[in-house]
Amino acid sequence: MESQHIMRAFDRDLEGIQAMVMRMGGMVEAAILEAGQALEARDDELAEKVRMGDKAIDALEEKIGEEASRLIALRAPTAGDLRIVLSVMKIAASLERVGDYAKNMAKRANVLGQMTAIPGAGGSLRRMSKTVVQMLSDALDAYNTRDAALAEDVRNRDREVDQMYNALFREFLTHMMEDPRNITACMHLHFIAKNIERMGDHATTIAEQVIYLVTGVMPEENRPKAETVTAIGVGGK
């Protein structure tokens, strides 16, 4: 909807909540990247910064929730306007979760900093988190430009993240089987990998909200999934 409302304050309110979501998206992307960097570089100070930064993300989500309910109560949005408000609320909720995962990643980075490093793990996780950040940033761009095709592309890319997670799962399992002294570190690394994989799912959810916003219909649940480790049994088979 490019045309304006007759009541311009309505446009300002809608733009307001959307701008807040975009700001939240920027903060979450930065948090993931910094958490990844802190993990790879064993940078305690950076990890601490990410942990402290999550409060601001949570506060913004709360603010978005308040503004959105106010907008529903006062302006009774319909059609495309209603979809904007609903999608903003869902996207903010997803971003808040992703922010929590980034915070958790930073916490574990602090703990891992005290242990013997598992070779290659920090780099792999950082690459994985970069992939997820790209998905998030594309999903939010798709939101801004109302680009359902780009959103669909983001949805399909979740597969790559799943595959990265599968590979890391096996890698950590191998390290643990080789030397039980790696178990503590590998457990933390595995949780980080799983959390990044969940971030990918949230990026997908955001992409689906974009498709709903643009087309008015939620996409069918037949997107490619590649997470296979939930079926792995004893001994890594």
Add this chain to the structure above:
Amino acid sequence: MDDMRLADSAVKAAETKIAARKVQVFYGDSHAIKDVDIDIADRTVTAFIGPSGCGKSTFLRCLNRMNDTIPACRVEGDILLDGEDIYDKRVDPVQLRARVGMVFQKPNPFPKSIYENVAYGPKIHGLARNKAELDEIVESSLRRAALWNEAKDRLSAPGTGLSGGQQQRLCIARAIATSPEVLLMDEPCSALDPIATAQVEELIDELRAQFSVVIVTHSMQQAARVSQRTAFFHLGNLVEYGETGQIFTNPRDPRTESYITGRIG
């Protein structure tokens, strides 16, 4: 998912009460309604929305031939009530209006008692054989219009002495006293306060169990609240007609979207 949309499935099950085909209305040279095709379901509330002058009231008035009273007005096309053409020469407009009742924007009770207001229609149509039957029609109509408790002790008081909301409910009682099959309402709440509006809306929802209600409203929230089907008119065209939930969450035509979201379009 479809199973959860009870209102929608109830609409699908309802039969067509009024079918309009290629309806054109002219006021002299001006073409007020252009090629309107619509099926209005039985036991359903259908809302007509659209900006002023879009033709929604004109079209509503075609459904019980109220436009016959305007000399320059010409109606073309077919409007079928239960499959019968209401513009057929053999149809008596007075009889038709007993089957297709109407409530107007401003409450317009007759300058008579509350009782006489409701009894008037049944009397002229000969629906009651004696006083007892007439009393019963008056009572049941007032009950269905949710006015009985307020009016039962003052049936001989003038209808014009009631409050605005009560007067409108009296007009609804008067309209349903002849047991119509369709009730047309032309902005029935625009002169009412929010409480009276809510009472009339509750009443409309109850009336839906018995007959088809068609309501013209300028309040989109009212259309959303009371109707199961919504038709959007613009410049004499029926732009979009569909299940109310769909019209208000995901309209298909950009003109509908512009109108219901309050945009310049």
